[in-house]
Amino acid sequence: MSQSSDTPTLRFSPKAVAELESLKTHYPNLKACILPALWIAQREYGGHLPPEAIAEVAFRLKRSPAEVQGVATFYSMYNTEHKPGRHMIEVCTCLTCHVCGASNIVAYLEKKLGIKMGETTPDGMFTLHGVECLNACDRAPLIQVGDEYHGPMDEAKIDALLERLRNEPESKVVALADAIVQVHLKEEEREKARQAAASVQS
Amino acid sequence: MGEYKLLLRHSGDPSYATLDGYQRQGGYDGLRKALAMDRQQVIDEVKTSGLRGRGGAGFPAWIKWNGLPKEKTKPHYIICNADEGEPGTFKDKQLMETCPFLVVEGMTIAAYATQADVGYIYIRGEFVDAARSMRRAIDEAYRAGLLGRNILGSGMNFDLHIHTGAGSYECGEESALMSSLMGERGMPRLKFPHAPLPTISGLWDSPTLINNVETYACAPFILANGGAWYASIGASTKNSRGTKIFSVSGHVNKPGNYEVEFGTPLMELLEMAGGMKGGELKACVPGGSSVPILNAEACQKAIIGYEEMMEVGSMVGSGGCMFLNEHTSIVDFIWRTSIFYKDESCGKCTPCREGTRWMFLILDRIRSGQGRMEDLQLLEDVCRQIDGRSFCGLGDAAAWPVAGALKVFRHEFEEFIRSGRSLAARA
Numbered sequence: 001m002s003q004s005s006d007t008p009t010l011r012f013s014p015k016a017v018a019e020l021e022s023l024k025t026h027y028p029n030l031k032a033c034i035l036p037a038l039w040i041a042q043r044e045y046g047g048h049l050p051p052e053a054i055a056e057v058a059f060r061l062k063r064s065p066a067e068v069q070g071v072a073t074f075y076s077m078y079n080t081e082h083k084p085g086r087h088m089i090e091v092c093t094c095l096t097c098h099v100c101g102a103s104n105i106v107a108y109l110e111k112k113l114g115i116k117m118g119e120t121t122p123d124g125m126f127t128l129h130g131v132e133c134l135n136a137c138d139r140a141p142l143i144q145v146g147d148e149y150h151g152p153m154d155e156a157k158i159d160a161l162l163e164r165l166r167n168e169p170e171s172k173v174v175a176l177a178d179a180i181v182q183v184h185l186k187e188e189e190r191e192k193a194r195q196a197a198a199s200v201q202s
Numbered sequence: 203m204g205e206y207k208l209l210l211r212h213s214g215d216p217s218y219a220t221l222d223g224y225q226r227q228g229g230y231d232g233l234r235k236a237l238a239m240d241r242q243q244v245i246d247e248v249k250t251s252g253l254r255g256r257g258g259a260g261f262p263a264w265i266k267w268n269g270l271p272k273e274k275t276k277p278h279y280i281i282c283n284a285d286e287g288e289p290g291t292f293k294d295k296q297l298m299e300t301c302p303f304l305v306v307e308g309m310t311i312a313a314y315a316t317q318a319d320v321g322y323i324y325i326r327g328e329f330v331d332a333a334r335s336m337r338r339a340i341d342e343a344y345r346a347g348l349l350g351r352n353i354l355g356s357g358m359n360f361d362l363h364i365h366t367g368a369g370s371y372e373c374g375e376e377s378a379l380m381s382s383l384m385g386e387r388g389m390p391r392l393k394f395p396h397a398p399l400p401t402i403s404g405l406w407d408s409p410t411l412i413n414n415v416e417t418y419a420c421a422p423f424i425l426a427n428g429g430a431w432y433a434s435i436g437a438s439t440k441n442s443r444g445t446k447i448f449s450v451s452g453h454v455n456k457p458g459n460y461e462v463e464f465g466t467p468l469m470e471l472l473e474m475a476g477g478m479k480g481g482e483l484k485a486c487v488p489g490g491s492s493v494p495i496l497n498a499e500a501c502q503k504a505i506i507g508y509e510e511m512m513e514v515g516s517m518v519g520s521g522g523c524m525f526l527n528e529h530t531s532i533v534d535f536i537w538r539t540s541i542f543y544k545d546e547s548c549g550k551c552t553p554c555r556e557g558t559r560w561m562f563l564i565l566d567r568i569r570s571g572q573g574r575m576e577d578l579q580l581l582e583d584v585c586r587q588i589d590g591r592s593f594c595g596l597g598d599a600a601a602w603p604v605a606g607a608l609k610v611f612r613h614e615f616e617e618f619i620r621s622g623r624s625l626a627a628r629a
């Protein structure tokens with residue numbers, strides 16, 4: 001069956017559709033759902049927001065793709081530019097971390113992974129990224145990987161963390177997006193989404 | 203004076219994050235009392251308490267609470283600003299992780315006083331643990347009839363949602379936060395007197411109350427024990443009442459959150475945090491990256507209080523207190539500060555967008571050893587062009603640390619320019 005030319009290809013899972021339906025009840029209009037819907041999309045599209053993801057969010061919220069793209073690009077946690085590696089390592093280089101040795105952490109990670117800040121390892125496993133204060137400065141120097149904070153970091157802890165992440169099949173970028181979607185939803189809304197997911201599996 | 207654990211009293215007890223544990227420690231006494239009063243009485247208790255906003259500006263809380271129309275013609279909204287992005291600050295994070303019900307109860311009290319129908323907690327995207335903790339608390343509160351319809355049989359209805367950010371410091375600014383919550387880029391909106399106050403026209407043009415996490419967390423104590431009781435804490439200061447949580451970081455032995463009574467000397471806070479590490483005290487940024495830096499001498503004199511901190515040339519701000527030891531290069535520290543503001547400027551207005559870039563470029567030149575003496579004057583000029591001329595507070599916040607450092611540590615900038623490197627680096 002052919003879809004009309006303005007209907008983009010839709011990739012949201014039944015679970016995602018159920019989540020979005022619940023979110024719509026939290027706000028007086030669809031526009032306010034753009035940010036949470038982008039989190040759903042970032043999870044559904046494997047950790048980033050290609051133009052098709054933007055188009056799908058726009059379509060589902062009855063907004064224009066240009067508007068949704070404009071919103072998405074304002075925020076640093078939406079990966080609109082390119083697909084990050086399976087795990088994104090965010091190194092805080094802001095004030096407290098800076099005076100507590102963040103540059104050593106950056107240098108060690110760059111050496112160990114053989115890439116510079118902003119780059120992804122050739123195997124697509126890790127992306128290194130510098131960030132501003134993650135507001136856990138009591139644990140400086142601090143690193144964020146997906147939904148986890150790690151600090152204070154040193155070389156031994158970095159070694160152990162990388163080792164664990166290499167054996168972690170789930171993308172931490174996707175895990176973060178999913179965690180953020182889940183905190184938006186009430187108990188019964190999460191249950192509804194679970195049922196929607198289960199109904200297609202059976 | 204000194205440490206005074208009110209908000210953080212039970213923060214070490216994991217059961218305090220459950221409804222049972224919370225109520226065992228007197229949780230929800232404040233809301234029960236509030237619901238038995240009329241709305242204006244609740245606002246009057248907050249007025250008596252002297253509570254001032256803990257998000258940075260120290261604006262009297264009751265004025266905002268009192269500012270929403272008493273005759274309701276539209277939905278009323280309340281927002282909790284949990285975007286905590288000011289470098290050096292991590293108190294809201296801990297409050298949400300360990301005392302989530304203080305925030306839920308505080309917001310419910312505020313909702314009652316302002317006739318709000320719906321509340322949103324705007325939590326920064328990175329704070330997953332804090333958001334999960336708030337989620338569990340909200341779910342539990344709904345289950346127990348403490349949120350939703352007919353709360354505690356009082357006839358009051360209040361829905362509370364979590365909305366997360368997605369990486370932007372500017373979204374902590376209240377009008378930008380509202381833009382973001384409404385599904386837009388996180389840009390600030392026109393302010394009073396050019397536009398109505400948010401208490402009249404905020405979210406979706408409806409009356410809106412916005413307060414910081416810590417501000418709401420004070421409300422249960424004020425209602426449970428009375429505004430006069432709260433105002434007796436910190437009474438030695440000019441106009442600061444109650445306690446304040448300081449997030450202490452930098453070169454100290456025990457970084458962490460410490461709650462003190464207003465009127466406590468800054469040096470006592472340093473002692474609580476285990477004293478200096480790796481060298482003598484050189485400087486302190488007492489209230490988050492936006493506030494002017496103090497030298498060791500000023501630290502000795504500084505008393506924690508909104509007016510008292512201004513007397514020594516800085517501010518309480520959000521309570522992000524960074525202590526720096528003698529081996530720290532102030533030029534390098536301020537250079538790093540300038541990167542933050544350059545990157546986080548939303549770009550809407552010229553003084554901030556261009557000014558933060560120029561401040562960085564000049565500081566970068568100095569730091570790389572290519573600085574000229576005239577650069578210091580130039581930096582001061584740029585600060586003056588930004589301060590008070592920007593569309594929102596981020597511009598001012600970017601100028602203050604630079605202007606402050608040039609005043610207090612000018613000799614270090616001069617020495618750096620003369621020799622091409624810093625005093626600290628040579629030491």
Ligand SMILES: Cc1cc2nc3c(=O)[nH]c(=O)nc-3n(C[C@H](O)[C@H](O)[C@H](O)COP(=O)(O)O)c2cc1C
Nearest residue numbers: 255256257283285286287374375376413414417595
């Ligand atoms: C650039 C900028 C960032 C801000 N970030 C925050 C923040 O992260 N959290 C916060 O509570 N207030 C922040 N504020 C202050 C808010 O605009 C607002 O004053 C506060 O939410 C009011 O709450 P309060 O009265 O309880 O302090 C920021 C202000 C500016 C100008």
Ligand code: SF4
Nearest residue numbers: 549550551554594597
């Ligand atoms: S001062 Fe201007 S450019 Fe800077 S963040 Fe505010 S509105 Fe944006």
Ligand code: FES
Nearest residue numbers: 092096097134137
């Ligand atoms: S400076 Fe790194 S967490 Fe605050």
